[in-house]
Amino acid sequence: MDVDESDAPVSSIAAAIGEPARARMLYCLLDGRARTATELAVVADVAPSTTSAHLQRLEKQRLVKVVVQGKHRYYSLESADVAAALEALSVLAGRSAPALVPNTPDRLHAARTCYDHIAGTLGVLLHDRLKELDWLSTAGDREYDLTRAGVTGLEALGVDVDATRALRRRFATACLDWSERRYHLAGALGAALLAIALRRKWIVRDLDSRILTVTPVGRRELERRIGLDAPR
Amino acid sequence: MDVDESDAPVSSIAAAIGEPARARMLYCLLDGRARTATELAVVADVAPSTTSAHLQRLEKQRLVKVVVQGKHRYYSLESADVAAALEALSVLAGRSAPALVPNTPDRLHAARTCYDHIAGTLGVLLHDRLKELDWLSTAGDREYDLTRAGVTGLEALGVDVDATRALRRRFATACLDWSERRYHLAGALGAALLAIALRRKWIVRDLDSRILTVTPVGRRELERRIGLDAPR
DNA sequence: GCGACGATTCGTCTAGCATCGAAATATGGA
DNA sequence: TCCATATTTCGATGCTAGACGAATCGTCGC
Structure with missing residues (x-):
C-alpha cells in the first residue's frame, strides 16, 4: 500500500509538532532567528534536559537545524517549508500566523x-x-x-x-x-x-x-x- | 503570554494529525471524497470502536465534518484549509502531496x-x-x-x-x-x-x-x- | 414489527513518552 | 591549568491516550 509509505513520515512529523513544548519552540523560531537550547528551554518552559530531548527529535524530523558556535548550539527552522507548514496549521487554529516574511519588521x-x-x-x-x-x-x-x-x-x-x-x-x-x-x-x-x-x-x-x-x-x-x- | 494562546490549539491540531491511524484517515480523505466510518476503519487498520474515537477527535478539532445520511456517517475534510495543511506537511515529508486540486484527475x-x-x-x-x-x-x-x-x-x-x-x-x-x-x-x-x-x-x-x-x-x-x- | 448492519459508548489494559534530577561532557575565558 | 557555563546522557517516574471487545443505540429494508 502506498498509503503507508506516504503517511508514516507525515504522522511522525505532525506528532513532532503536536507536543505543546515543541510547538512553543517552533513558533518561537518562526521569526527566522536562531536560539540557543537554553533560550528555547525558557520559551518551552521545560527543563534543559527535556529541551535537549525535544530538540533532538525536531532535528531528527528535520524541522530544525543546528549550528554549533562555541559552547552554544543555535537552533533555527530547517527551511521555509517548515515555516509554511506551521503557518498552515496556524490557519486551522483560527488565527493568522506570526508569518515568516522575507522582510521582517525593524x-x-x-x-x-x-x-x-x-x-x-x-x-x-x-x-x-x-x-x-x-x-x-x-x-x-x-x-x-x-x-x-x-x-x-x-x-x-x-x-x-x-x-x-x-x-x-x-x-x-x-x-x-x-x-x-x-x-x-x-x-x-x-x-x-x-x-x-x-x-x-x-x-x-x-x-x-x-x-x-x-x-x-x-x-x-x-x-x-x-x-x-x-x-x- | 500570547505564545500560549497561539500555540495551544496548534499543538493539539498537529497532535490530532500526528497519529498514524488518524493520518491515514485524513490522507484518505484528501481526495475530497467522503467516506463512512467503516471505510475509514479499514483504511486506518483499527477496530471500528477505535475509529469512532479517532473521528470524534478529528471532528472536535474541526479537521473533518460529518454528514449523516441514513445509517451511514459520511466523513470528509472540513475545508480546503485542512487539505492545505496536510499538503504542507507532505512537503516536509519529502514528497509531493496527492494534492486536492479543483480539477483533480480522472x-x-x-x-x-x-x-x-x-x-x-x-x-x-x-x-x-x-x-x-x-x-x-x-x-x-x-x-x-x-x-x-x-x-x-x-x-x-x-x-x-x-x-x-x-x-x-x-x-x-x-x-x-x-x-x-x-x-x-x-x-x-x-x-x-x-x-x-x-x-x-x-x-x-x-x-x-x-x-x-x-x-x-x-x-x-x-x-x-x-x-x-x-x-x- | 423484526432482523441486519452501521456506528457509538463504555471499561479496561497497555505502552509510549514527556518529565525531572543528577551526573557527565565540552567549550570558552581567566 | 582551572572554573564557569552550556548542553547532553542516563535512569526513574507518572500520566496520557490508543487499543480492543462487549454491549447498546439507531436506521434501513423486508
Whole structure:
C-alpha cells in the first residue's frame, strides 16, 4: 500500500509538532532567528534536559537545524517549508500566523547585540564595510585577522589592537547573523568595537533588550570615519 | 503570554494529525471524497470502536465534518484549509502531496458507483439532465419524485417504475457527490438506473474498485435517448 | 414489527513518552 | 591549568491516550 509509505513520515512529523513544548519552540523560531537550547528551554518552559530531548527529535524530523558556535548550539527552522507548514496549521487554529516574511519588521533587522558585539543590520553592514576597506583578512574558517590598513584604521577609531589581541580569546571571527542570514564581526575585536561605540555614545543600548540604537552622532561619525551609513 | 494562546490549539491540531491511524484517515480523505466510518476503519487498520474515537477527535478539532445520511456517517475534510495543511506537511515529508486540486484527475471525476447508484461526473450530469428534462420534481428535503414525463421517459429506458416504487426504500433522493460537490441521484431509482445501465452494457464496472466506464454503446444510447453526452 | 448492519459508548489494559534530577561532557575565558 | 557555563546522557517516574471487545443505540429494508 502506498498509503503507508506516504503517511508514516507525515504522522511522525505532525506528532513532532503536536507536543505543546515543541510547538512553543517552533513558533518561537518562526521569526527566522536562531536560539540557543537554553533560550528555547525558557520559551518551552521545560527543563534543559527535556529541551535537549525535544530538540533532538525536531532535528531528527528535520524541522530544525543546528549550528554549533562555541559552547552554544543555535537552533533555527530547517527551511521555509517548515515555516509554511506551521503557518498552515496556524490557519486551522483560527488565527493568522506570526508569518515568516522575507522582510521582517525593524525588530529583527535593527541593530542589536549578540552577546558582546554588534549584530543585526548594523553588524552585517559593519562587517561588510570592514572587508570592503580591506581591513580584515581571512585567517581560517570563520577567522579573521587585521591587515596593516586595518590596524591603522581601528587604532584611529580608538581600538587598542594590541590589548585586544592580548586577550585570551579568539581575536576576530565571523558570526552568522540570524535575521540577516549573513555574517557579522564577533570575537574580541567585535566586542572592542561595541565597547567603543557605546563609550562614545555612537550607539545606545536598550534597557531590557538587545536592541541597539544608532545616535545622530554615531550616524555622522560612522559615515565620516569609515564611510558607513547606518540604517534607519 | 500570547505564545500560549497561539500555540495551544496548534499543538493539539498537529497532535490530532500526528497519529498514524488518524493520518491515514485524513490522507484518505484528501481526495475530497467522503467516506463512512467503516471505510475509514479499514483504511486506518483499527477496530471500528477505535475509529469512532479517532473521528470524534478529528471532528472536535474541526479537521473533518460529518454528514449523516441514513445509517451511514459520511466523513470528509472540513475545508480546503485542512487539505492545505496536510499538503504542507507532505512537503516536509519529502514528497509531493496527492494534492486536492479543483480539477483533480480522472480517478475522482470519473463515473463511479456510490453504493448502488451512479456517482462521479456521470452521476452529476445524469442528475442534472433528468431535472433539465423535467422528469424529476422536488418532493422534500433532498427527496425527488417523478413527473408524468419522467415516468414515461424512464419506462422507455427500461425502468419498471411501479416495481421500483414498490420497494420499501426511499424512492429518489439527492446524494451529495464529494468529488463534484454537487448532487447526483440516489435511492431506489438511482439503483434501478445503474442496474439497467449495467445490464445493457452501457456502463461496465471495474473489477476491484468503484470505477465505472461508459462503453461506446452506452455513450451513443445516452446521447440518443436523453441527450446526455457522457464525459471522456 | 423484526432482523441486519452501521456506528457509538463504555471499561479496561497497555505502552509510549514527556518529565525531572543528577551526573557527565565540552567549550570558552581567566 | 582551572572554573564557569552550556548542553547532553542516563535512569526513574507518572500520566496520557490508543487499543480492543462487549454491549447498546439507531436506521434501513423486508
